[in-house]
Amino acid sequence: MSDRDAARPTPRIPRGFRDLFAADLAARRQMVQTIIGVYERFGFEALDTPAFEYLDVLGKFLPESDTPAGGVFALRDDDEQWMALRYDHTAPLSRFYAQHGNRLTNPFRRYQVGPVWRQEKPGPGRFREFYQCDFDTVGTDSMVADAEICAVVATCFEALGIGRGDYILKVNNRKVLGGVLDAIGLPQDQSGGRLTVLRAIDKLDRLGEDGVRLLLGKGRMDASGDYTRGAGLAAEQIEIVMGYLGACVSDRQEVCGRLRELVGGSEEGEEGVRELEEIHDLLDAMDLGPDQVLFDPSVVRGLAYYTGPVVEAVLTFEVEEDGEKRELGSLLGGGRYDDLVERFTGEKIPATGASIGVDRLLAALEALGRLEADRAERPVVITIFERDRMADYQRMASDLRSAGIAAELYLGKKGFRQQLKYADKRDSPVAVIAGSNEFEGGTVTLKDLRLGKKLSREITDREKWKEQPAQVSVKREDLVSGVRSLLERHS
């Protein structure tokens, strides 16, 4: 190895990051545009905060972990202040609102779309940079804003082709759970007893009822022998909590009735039930039935910061990945957080919102076959025979582009067969061929590259395709119309 070699860096991508290719990006772009369209129809307006915030402004908690600091990509600016990349869109919104709230319309509805970064351990399908589409309403305690979260999400899903029945939104209210814990006499202390109960409940999906029972009681040993201390509830307390978790039925009003019994007169609990009833009426007004939105008391949303209604969305079917069927997990998380702006100003500002996870939603659309590549946009490839005729080839490309048809010259140095291979790899619909014969005769040859592919898929209909030859010769001045008619064959 020479000195030069030794100095060469290895081209590699940082752990937990990835490159996204054209097909992924086209799908994401299309999806995000649909989502933004829905957000705007509901009156949310765009906001873009910078990638960096000061670390003290972001606060010490990642939303879905309770570990202090860590979890963010932080660095010291040249004036020695610590900055970090945003780990979600909510913390920057709180900063923004605390800074500019007086000048904004009040209530303030905004959406934000873009990457967030988390310095977590990367794993399969677990990236350290990912896209989120958030929408939030700040400055109102009206349940309309909470009910509309469901309407926004249902409208997004259905606009994207995830039909009624393929998804379910699950709504709960943290106040109801608070009421249940009041009712069983668990004190609202600072020691974290209630947080332990929340964490236990949040593991229902993963550990099942028995696991949660153990975590609500003395504790639980996992398969590896690790022991998690429990919340230390007594047996009858555990039964009430488990009854609460199992209170989900399809009739939302019936759920409210059961919950009212369980909160046993707790003021906070009663308020939570009233809020759910109000949400139910509003959902009804928007024609959102129980096949779209359920009240499910087992939904907690790990975050400590939620203070009222919470919501998540799941698919009702399993998706196949690497040959294995599995549940895709929550496509969306959200809820009411009335304390986040207070951190800065001391003033309680009610707020509610939700965040759509772009990658999971893309995976869902793929599983449903809703991600059809926009093949019409692939470029026509103009092959090169006569290297001293580049200006003529260039003019062909120019003519096609002026007519709105994507086109490119082959710019490599290979022969004709290799050029067709290139066109195939580009998924090009049409190759334009012009050699000395064509230039002399004032013509071009057009090769329909999709015909072959289509023929092999639709062999039953060979007769039909015989009438449509794979290769046609047209006059040079008819290049555009000739290409267009080949493109239209397959549209």
Next chain:
Amino acid sequence: MSDRDAARPTPRIPRGFRDLFAADLAARRQMVQTIIGVYERFGFEALDTPAFEYLDVLGKFLPESDTPAGGVFALRDDDEQWMALRYDHTAPLSRFYAQHGNRLTNPFRRYQVGPVWRQEKPGPGRFREFYQCDFDTVGTDSMVADAEICAVVATCFEALGIGRGDYILKVNNRKVLGGVLDAIGLPQDQSGGRLTVLRAIDKLDRLGEDGVRLLLGKGRMDASGDYTRGAGLAAEQIEIVMGYLGACVSDRQEVCGRLRELVGGSEEGEEGVRELEEIHDLLDAMDLGPDQVLFDPSVVRGLAYYTGPVVEAVLTFEVEEDGEKRELGSLLGGGRYDDLVERFTGEKIPATGASIGVDRLLAALEALGRLEADRAERPVVITIFERDRMADYQRMASDLRSAGIAAELYLGKKGFRQQLKYADKRDSPVAVIAGSNEFEGGTVTLKDLRLGKKLSREITDREKWKEQPAQVSVKREDLVSGVRSLLERHS
């Protein structure tokens, strides 16, 4: 101040960063979509690399400064490797191509749009996070790829409403300058003599001819008394370089002729002139005249890494900012860089491309009055009179949204006048009003909020507007058609 107050962080944004509001974002989104559309029509496909790259992969140079390290936001990952945020889209492309080149179509055309980050001193209009739209062709030394840079950019500008005559693309070739320096006997050494000449030439815009003459000779003292050492050329050498810099005339072929004389038989110089001639033929084939693309030998593009044709784009008029007319500077920079992938693989891979600066281009569009806000998208505001009728108001919003009309309920707690003020601040086109009278009569009142604004602008035509009352009453079931007809008044 209480302990709580003391612990409160101040809501503030990091230095050199900014929040972008809905109107800015809508303009950017629209502009970027137009640009992407053109890129795709030319056969470029999307690629998205992550925000982070390993520091050794990015290399030690910011493209437009020659200072080692610094200038990037870098941090150590938890495995102790140094990572940094990308400072442009070219370095990540080089890494990507070095890693995946074998599996890509060759040549490979890609575009990338997104933020880049530079840890530079912030200043007015100088941000540390900004958007760039890059497109590059990797794997070909064909001048078609270079000529197409001009075609792509001209098409983008004209699609955005920057017409012929409002902009000019300036093309040069670094090889020609190399040839001129050959011709005056300046050696191709490692001591940086040629780089000093490049830097001097690059300052022509700022310092004028006399300043450049000084920098080519012994050196120059600036107004503050700082002295910059010159390249140390002799008087006759300086005259040749100055003659070269002044060789720009509108006839591109004539420029090529003058340059051929100036390079005086230098092999590199002759090759550079031949490349420009080839580019001229290709520009002609794409109908790009000298009012769109000039050959201007004074264009250097500071970067050390360019190896052949270089291009920049400027507006032909000054824009007004803060009451002062000024030139907007280059909207685009690009050129051929045949060495960047070699850094990783040892193999020379020819590449060429350019980068559109989104913020400057937006400023240009604003100066040209091409940024019309899309007012049609502002939400209809449904005002609230009867708080126990929220479900009914919600249904109205739902009906409007289902018809594709943006709508929102007022969710604050204020009275009617305040609600109309809110609607005005939202720039809402129509307010929906329903109190007990309306509910009893099965009607809604619609208030045309744009009419007042329009009246005050178009007072000459008052008669016309008298026929169109600002407030109409329609049946509840005609809400959607009623709102639509008010919206159509102003479209």
